[in-house]
Amino acid sequence: MSRPIPIKNSSRRPAESEISSSPPSAVEVNSWPTYPSPSPFLDSNLAIFTRRQSDSSRSTVAKQLKPFATRDIKILLLENINQAAHDIFRKQGYQVESFNTSLPVDQLIEKIHDVHVIGIRSKTNLTSQILQNARNLVVVGCFCIGTNQVNLEFAAKKGIAVFNSPFSNSRSVAELVLAEIVCLARQLCERSMEMHQGTWNKVSAHCSEIRGKTLGIVGYGHIGSQLSVLAESMGMKVIYYDVVPLMALGTAKQMTSLNCLLSLADFVSLHVPELAETTNMIGQPELAAMQQGSYIINASRGHVVQIPALIDAMKSGHIAGAALDVYPNEPVANGPLFTSQLNSWTEDLVHLKNLILSPHIGGSTEEAQSAIGAEVGEAIVRYVNEGATTGAVNFPEVRLRPLTLEEDNHARVLHVHQNVPGVLRTVNEILSEHNVDKQFSDSRGPIAYLMADVSNVSTNEIENLYKKLTATPYNIATRLLY
Ligand SMILES: NC(=O)C1=CN([C@@H]2O[C@H](COP(=O)(O)OP(=O)(O)OC[C@H]3O[C@@H](n4cnc5c(N)ncnc54)[C@H](O)[C@@H]3O)[C@@H](O)[C@H]2O)C=CC1
Numbered sequence: 001m002s003r004p005i006p007i008k009n010s011s012r013r014p015a016e017s018e019i020s021s022s023p024p025s026a027v028e029v030n031s032w033p034t035y036p037s038p039s040p041f042l043d044s045n046l047a048i049f050t051r052r053q054s055d056s057s058r059s060t061v062a063k064q065l066k067p068f069a070t071r072d073i074k075i076l077l078l079e080n081i082n083q084a085a086h087d088i089f090r091k092q093g094y095q096v097e098s099f100n101t102s103l104p105v106d107q108l109i110e111k112i113h114d115v116h117v118i119g120i121r122s123k124t125n126l127t128s129q130i131l132q133n134a135r136n137l138v139v140v141g142c143f144c145i146g147t148n149q150v151n152l153e154f155a156a157k158k159g160i161a162v163f164n165s166p167f168s169n170s171r172s173v174a175e176l177v178l179a180e181i182v183c184l185a186r187q188l189c190e191r192s193m194e195m196h197q198g199t200w201n202k203v204s205a206h207c208s209e210i211r212g213k214t215l216g217i218v219g220y221g222h223i224g225s226q227l228s229v230l231a232e233s234m235g236m237k238v239i240y241y242d243v244v245p246l247m248a249l250g251t252a253k254q255m256t257s258l259n260c261l262l263s264l265a266d267f268v269s270l271h272v273p274e275l276a277e278t279t280n281m282i283g284q285p286e287l288a289a290m291q292q293g294s295y296i297i298n299a300s301r302g303h304v305v306q307i308p309a310l311i312d313a314m315k316s317g318h319i320a321g322a323a324l325d326v327y328p329n330e331p332v333a334n335g336p337l338f339t340s341q342l343n344s345w346t347e348d349l350v351h352l353k354n355l356i357l358s359p360h361i362g363g364s365t366e367e368a369q370s371a372i373g374a375e376v377g378e379a380i381v382r383y384v385n386e387g388a389t390t391g392a393v394n395f396p397e398v399r400l401r402p403l404t405l406e407e408d409n410h411a412r413v414l415h416v417h418q419n420v421p422g423v424l425r426t427v428n429e430i431l432s433e434h435n436v437d438k439q440f441s442d443s444r445g446p447i448a449y450l451m452a453d454v455s456n457v458s459t460n461e462i463e464n465l466y467k468k469l470t471a472t473p474y475n476i477a478t479r480l481l482y
């Protein structure tokens with residue numbers, strides 16, 4: 001029977017402004033409840049989940065089974081993931097442990113060892129070394145847009161699905177950038193800092209309206225195109241550069257090359273993902289190609305701009321101002337780490353005029369965070385409870401409708417395997433000992449994923465089915481929900 005999960009101290013998540021600056025070990029807000037007797041069938045190596053009685057509220061309303069003991073699912077949430085996700089997981093009865101910050105590698109390796117789900121944002125690097133230690137992990141939730149912090153290929157090869165939120169914070173980033181364009185054009189942050197230090201300095205030299213100026217957007221995806229609309233509404237002309245041809249919004253114009261954009265724009269704003277091709281994308285030659293007295297904004301990823309080159313271009317006056325929201329090395333927690341962790345150029349950066357420095361807050365609004373919490377939280381529940389991979393960034397997208405109460409004697413087979421000839425024949429030979437009610441499979445590069453509902457399977461047969469599937473030569477990961 002289901003029973004409530006005692007989650008400590010979790011009636012409310014702290015707002016961004018309340019994130020602790022203490023070391024990670026001191027900021028734990030929830031911890032796993034302990035159960036007198038863990039489910040006898042939950043064996044990390046088997047990954048077979050025990051059946052659970054359907055609870056009455058769900059059975060009458062949704063007519064759906066919760067097909068395994070959800071209380072056995074352990075979730076680790078890092079980086080102050082929004083309350084919306086906690087609520088979703090708690091409703092499922094999962095065990096949740098959460099931290100307001102990212103964790104140092106040694107602690108992360110220890111913590112990830114037993115969990116089935118990990119939720120992160122942009123700071124936590126899930127490298128192959130870390131994922132290697134995750135013996136039970138079935139899914140990673142990136143509660144953000146970027147997934148560059150996860151080794152997606154390695155995760156897929158280990159049978160771990162990764163989900164993100166592709167656009168829930170796009171508007172927040174675009175609004176911040178628009179505000180920064182105005183602030184740079186008016187040297188607003190300089191004036192404000194001077195006032196805070198007791199100086200009245202009323203100037204108009206080199207300050208301008210943004211109306212009629214040209215904004216060059218590099219990367220015209222969700223954020224870039226949203227910014228395009230906002231900038232035009234403020235009277236700016238918009239040009240953009242992207243590696244793929246994209247429909248222009250409003251009267252924006254796509255440029256044929258990055259250099260063409262750089263030479264025409266008064267303001268350049270970067271909205272590309274972190275890729276090999278975008279690493280160090282803006283260095284000395286690109287800054288030199290920009291107009292004298294122009295501005296640059298980076299709210300994409302820290303490695304896209306070469307900071308020493310930017311410092312030189314600003315010191316020489318060629319670049320009149322810049323805004324940075326992202327950095328090559330970002331601290332794992334709030335606090336004075338920022339200055340101590342940055343490199344030799346820290347000193348130069350903090351003393352530059354008309355340089356806005358923000359601590360990676362592009363997506364940090366209440367609206368964005370709660371939308372992301374709900375979106376990624378629900379995607380995780382669908383994958384854990386039903387096996388659906390809709391929206392996964394490293395798996396083929398496969399989905400079967402949830403099992404209903406009428407399908408009480410069904411088992412759902414979730415089989416991640418290598419995408420090689422002959423696998424389906426082998427798997428279907430095993431499944432053919434039962435009645436295959438429905439089945440769907442798809443592949444993505446070297447990985448393939450099959451979902452099948454088989455009926456009239458007894459509890460004894462479940463384990464047998466599992467053993468046969470995992471013994472096939474191309475098995476990566478198999479789960480049975482029943
Ligand atoms: N500062 C912050 O808090 C946030 C930062 N981000 C960063 O912004 C990035 C962009 O986000 P979205 O617009 O949602 O991504 P998106 O995937 O919708 O758009 C990215 C665009 O960049 C283009 N692109 C890729 N490589 C390129 C290249 N070499 N040159 C020119 N264009 C290229 C793509 O074709 C695509 O149109 C994310 O990957 C993430 O790293 C996202 C959210 C918040």
Ligand SMILES: O=C(O)C(=O)COP(=O)(O)O
Pocket residue numbers: 121122123143144145146147169360361362363364
């Ligand atoms: O969504 C993204 O990719 C971001 O960069 C935002 O990251 P954050 O959730 O603030 O760590």
